[in-house]
Amino acid sequence: MKRFLFFGSLVVLAVSMAMTVPAALFNWRSATHDFGRVVQNKPVTAEFSFTNKGELPLVINQAKGSCGCTGVEYPKAPVLPGQSGVIKATFNAAALGAFNKSVTVESNAEGGTQVLYFKGEVIKEGAAAQ
Numbered sequence: 468m469k470r471f472l473f474f475g476s477l478v479v480l481a482v483s484m485a486m487t488v489p490a491a492l493f494n495w496r497s498a499t500h501d502f503g504r505v506v507q508n509k510p511v512t513a514e515f516s517f518t519n520k521g522e523l524p525l526v527i528n529q530a531k532g533s534c535g536c537t538g539v540e541y542p543k544a545p546v547l548p549g550q551s552g553v554i555k556a557t558f559n560a561a562a563l564g565a566f567n568k569s570v571t572v573e574s575n576a577e578g579g580t581q582v583l584y585f586k587g588e589v590i591k592e593g594a595a596a597q
Contacts, residue, residue: 490577492521502587505560512557513585519546526575530554533569536561560589
């Protein structure tokens with residue numbers, strides 16, 4: 468009986484420790500951006516701001532756009548707990564019409580991969596832009 472209680476206590480302790488593992492955690496100001504109407508051949512940039520609300524430094528391993536028309540800049544240094552950062556996605560608005568694009572962010576944050584989204588409509592220069 469003592470063995471059973473001892474091993475049972477170890478299991479409960481292990482499970483409770485596993486549930487409180489420190490992690491990095493993205494807290495996005497917004498994970499989506501709507502450009503509205505943008506002028507053709509004039510690149511536009513969305514800025515996705517975040518704060519590391521976790522207990523460990525947040526390390527972004529990679530951030531890339533869903534197509535070659537999107538360039539992405541992201542912090543290369545670890546973002547410490549409580550600190551903020553920005554991921555910038557620059558879209559080269561070449562083709563006319565509506566667009567829906569994404570940026571995939573791979574990091575050590577809780578939940579692993581995060582996806583950011585932006586959309587809008589490319590119009591010809593001289594057309595009424597918002």
